[in-house]
Amino acid sequence: MTEALLEIRGINKRFGGLHALNDVSLSIRRGEIYGLIGPNGAGKTTLFNVLTGLYQPDEGSFTFNGIDLFRKKPHVVVASGIARTFQNIRLFHNMTALENVMVGRHARAKAGILGAVLRSRRTQHEEAAIKQRAAQLLDYVGISHRADDIAKHLSYGDQRRLEIARALATDPILLALDEPAAGMNSTETESLKRLMQTIRDSGITILLIEHDVKLMMGLCDRIAVLDYGRKIAEGVPETIRTDPKVIEAYLGVAES
Amino acid sequence: MAFLAGDVYPCRSPMNVATVRRPLFLLVLVALSILPFVIQQTLGNAWLRTLDTAMLYIMLALGLNIVIGYAGLLDLGYIAFYAVGAYTYALLNSPQLLPLLSGTGYEGLLHTPIWIVLPLAAFLAGLFGMLLGAPTLKLRGDYLAIVTLGFGEIIRLLLRNLTRPVNITNGPIGINQIAPASFAGHRITSPVHLGSIELSSLHQYYFLFLVLVLCVILVSARLQDSRIGRAWIAIREDEIAAQAMGINTRNVKLMAFAMGASFGGVSGALFASYQGFVSPESFILMESVMVLAMVVLGGMGNIPGVILGAILISLTPEVLRDIVNPLQDRFLGERIVAPDDLRMLVFAMALILVMLLRPEGLWPSRRRKAEFHEADPVVTPGTRAGQHD
Ligand SMILES: Nc1ncnc2c1ncn2[C@@H]1O[C@H](COP(=O)(O)OP(=O)(O)OP(=O)(O)O)[C@@H](O)[C@H]1O
Ligand SMILES: [Mg+2]
Numbered sequence: 001m002t003e004a005l006l007e008i009r010g011i012n013k014r015f016g017g018l019h020a021l022n023d024v025s026l027s028i029r030r031g032e033i034y035g036l037i038g039p040n041g042a043g044k045t046t047l048f049n050v051l052t053g054l055y056q057p058d059e060g061s062f063t064f065n066g067i068d069l070f071r072k073k074p075h076v077v078v079a080s081g082i083a084r085t086f087q088n089i090r091l092f093h094n095m096t097a098l099e100n101v102m103v104g105r106h107a108r109a110k111a112g113i114l115g116a117v118l119r120s121r122r123t124q125h126e127e128a129a130i131k132q133r134a135a136q137l138l139d140y141v142g143i144s145h146r147a148d149d150i151a152k153h154l155s156y157g158d159q160r161r162l163e164i165a166r167a168l169a170t171d172p173i174l175l176a177l178d179e180p181a182a183g184m185n186s187t188e189t190e191s192l193k194r195l196m197q198t199i200r201d202s203g204i205t206i207l208l209i210e211h212d213v214k215l216m217m218g219l220c221d222r223i224a225v226l227d228y229g230r231k232i233a234e235g236v237p238e239t240i241r242t243d244p245k246v247i248e249a250y251l252g253v254a255e256s
Numbered sequence: 257m258a259f260l261a262g263d264v265y266p267c268r269s270p271m272n273v274a275t276v277r278r279p280l281f282l283l284v285l286v287a288l289s290i291l292p293f294v295i296q297q298t299l300g301n302a303w304l305r306t307l308d309t310a311m312l313y314i315m316l317a318l319g320l321n322i323v324i325g326y327a328g329l330l331d332l333g334y335i336a337f338y339a340v341g342a343y344t345y346a347l348l349n350s351p352q353l354l355p356l357l358s359g360t361g362y363e364g365l366l367h368t369p370i371w372i373v374l375p376l377a378a379f380l381a382g383l384f385g386m387l388l389g390a391p392t393l394k395l396r397g398d399y400l401a402i403v404t405l406g407f408g409e410i411i412r413l414l415l416r417n418l419t420r421p422v423n424i425t426n427g428p429i430g431i432n433q434i435a436p437a438s439f440a441g442h443r444i445t446s447p448v449h450l451g452s453i454e455l456s457s458l459h460q461y462y463f464l465f466l467v468l469v470l471c472v473i474l475v476s477a478r479l480q481d482s483r484i485g486r487a488w489i490a491i492r493e494d495e496i497a498a499q500a501m502g503i504n505t506r507n508v509k510l511m512a513f514a515m516g517a518s519f520g521g522v523s524g525a526l527f528a529s530y531q532g533f534v535s536p537e538s539f540i541l542m543e544s545v546m547v548l549a550m551v552v553l554g555g556m557g558n559i560p561g562v563i564l565g566a567i568l569i570s571l572t573p574e575v576l577r578d579i580v581n582p583l584q585d586r587f588l589g590e591r592i593v594a595p596d597d598l599r600m601l602v603f604a605m606a607l608i609l610v611m612l613l614r615p616e617g618l619w620p621s622r623r624r625k626a627e628f629h630e631a632d633p634v635v636t637p638g639t640r641a642g643q644h645d
Contacts, residue, residue, distance in 0.1 A: 107502025
């Protein structure tokens, strides 16, 4: 499949004098794992933020699944099928793991105040379905035994998994993961890698930011490299690994 | 995996809950029905009156609890919605607007039955809630508190000054001769005889308020465990994450403002009927602060806690009156301090003690307890604190 799911064109984002994203264009295909690497401060997270509507990009365009998503509100972005996780875990820390995932179902459910107050049959069904799906997703990412624990009591790795489950609860077409393996040991990273492959095999496209080059090379179908807000390379892992510009800007440091 | 979920977390089936809860609920209901008679017999009418007022405060506190306890929006002007409800009832059940309406054929509006006024008061207060909410959506914490405080004062000043060109609110004097609630021709102030038991107006108000308190509790509880309730709590926990989960934070916050305000409106309408008189002085900032204290002291976000807070704070003046004067008479031979003067002192001390010893409130929810007593996750290695990272 080579159909583009997400078309990012000419995106610019400035913070005052800082040109955090400089004319970035990428095209992500349906069903692939697309990696985004680059040194600290390259603009990777900023790209996530403008894509998901948390920041307003200055210029450019996002076309996702045939819809224009440029400068759309975050909830619109989610509704159209993009879900994300955060580099610094942003769970609802004092809610249980299950409740966290249930919140993720918000966009795919309908019940309003009246439905909740009257507890109509439809609301009850919906609520039961939300709960069941949330439990299913916790199981899917492998933390079903922590369902009723307060999120912040979970181990670091489990919190990362919970964030993924919560994002999956929005029924995404594209899942954007911002450094999901940061701070994990190699065993945890390995099982996270398998989880990402399972997710991809289930038909969800993944956009992945990660500093672990070995992981990225083994996992991604294609990789783009950002440096100082510019895309300096894009391609399959083999070409990225040997690209002199990438080695100079990033790999040289990372692999030495 | 899906089928396993049910085994791993056995959610109590509705049947189970019902079999455990129903008898308990009936028991509480019986106790609550006997309570006003016991209170009147043992402690007297003044206490029964306090009990009635306490129920109005329970409704207020539960309403504010939606705004601040669930959605985390600090509202210091909440009493304005109580005022909206009170004046709605007052205007529709007093001769205040008679000069305006006489001869128009609409005089009948001045005897609007309570079952119409209550939903109307809820609706109007909800509308005012949105009116307050809309311009404050981007504000948080201290800023929100200041704007809402200002809003509360604006409503009070409006009530004081809406006398020209047409006299609507009767200014600082307020509205008198408000007719008590009536159902199907029966006025709540005329006594009812049930066999040998006589239900005075205080008893009848007690039962009217009780029914509405139970409704408000039911609505609160159902909202809490609903899609919207979870969205409120999510916004309170982390607004950006809530947005990233597809929550339209603007709409959901407006719903919280409207819903919370509508409880205040209902309570206010009942207050006007009960009191027979309203004036802007019933809706000063101090009242907003009191309701806030009930929510905070009891346990923000937890329905039983908030009810407890409302009861404790609204009973304090009465308890003080019953304790301080007899004590002074006995030991000093004269009355040096008025119980009402001690009220603020006691509140202040209680609040300080609670904030020091139990900052999560007397009866907190599990979530809130976690918030106060367990450290937040450590900043993770390899990541940098950033607003939207
Ligand atoms: N809200 C903001 N205001 C001002 N500057 C910002 C803001 N967010 C990011 N930046 C700046 O934009 C640049 C890109 O940051 P970004 O977080 O996107 O980098 P990154 O590639 O994700 O880096 P890392 O690998 O460290 O996570 C940095 O110089 C950062 O300081
Ligand atoms: Mg980053």
